[in-house]
Amino acid sequence: QKEVEQDPGPLSVPEGAIVSLNCTYSNSAFQYFMWYRQYSRKGPELLMYTYSSGNKEDGRFTAQVDKSSKYISLFIRDSQPSDSATYLCAMSDGGATNKLIFGTGTLLAVQP
Amino acid sequence: EAQVTQNPRYLITVTGKKLTVTCSQNMNHEYMSWYRQDPGLGLRQIYYSMNVEVTDKGDVPEGYKVSRKEKRNFPLILESPSPNQTSLYFCASSLGWGRSSYNEQFFGPGTRLTVL
Numbered sequence: 001q002k003e004v005e006q007d008p009g010p011l012s013v014p015e016g017a018i019v020s021l022n023c024t025y026s027n028s029a030f031q032y033f034m035w036y037r038q039y040s041r042k043g044p045e046l047l048m049y050t051y052s053s054g055n056k057e058d059g060r061f062t063a064q065v066d067k068s069s070k071y072i073s074l075f076i077r078d079s080q081p082s083d084s085a086t087y088l089c090a091m092s093d094g095g096a097t098n099k100l101i102f103g104t105g106t107l108l109a110v111q112p
Numbered sequence: 113e114a115q116v117t118q119n120p121r122y123l124i125t126v127t128g129k130k131l132t133v134t135c136s137q138n139m140n141h142e143y144m145s146w147y148r149q150d151p152g153l154g155l156r157q158i159y160y161s162m163n164v165e166v167t168d169k170g171d172v173p174e175g176y177k178v179s180r181k182e183k184r185n186f187p188l189i190l191e192s193p194s195p196n197q198t199s200l201y202f203c204a205s206s207l208g209w210g211r212s213s214y215n216e217q218f219f220g221p222g223t224r225l226t227v228l
Contacts, residue, residue: 088154097209
């Protein structure tokens, strides 16, 4: 079983829809939770960063972490065609290796 | 502009021919790391470095070497590339590790390597 599971999609939504992306994990030591956005032929771009449980909002993006359920989510409101990309969840235990464990990514297409 | 740069962006080579992928960051970051990205497997850490002259293995270090002689540079070396090292490679850096916000990792644009 992978440490981090993420539905690969693809997910196709109409412009303006609310998008929900999710990851589950098995390692209870994870404390830092990130969402990266990766456009085709580009490097991952840090979108949201959360420490421990709770919610964080940044513009149209909201990240939620539920450590009791080992479940994290990213919500995108009023989705735009420019949001079309692969979304990667990543987690870290904050230790000295600083290693990120990634989900395999969800491919999102927002249709105009 | 704060960034992580990698060169080359694309490389096709043959089995056994030594190659180096360079990585450089201009953010004065202590921590640097290499990942490879493969379909269905996601990104996996190859090597990391916590500071100059301090490097250690990640999850998939076999067939790779690194060095950290300067703070800004962290090259990835494939002494004898094999076809199973065909992949998309990313260099990443962060201010530090452990403390919240210190461990935010920023990624380079990637190097697509094909080994024939």
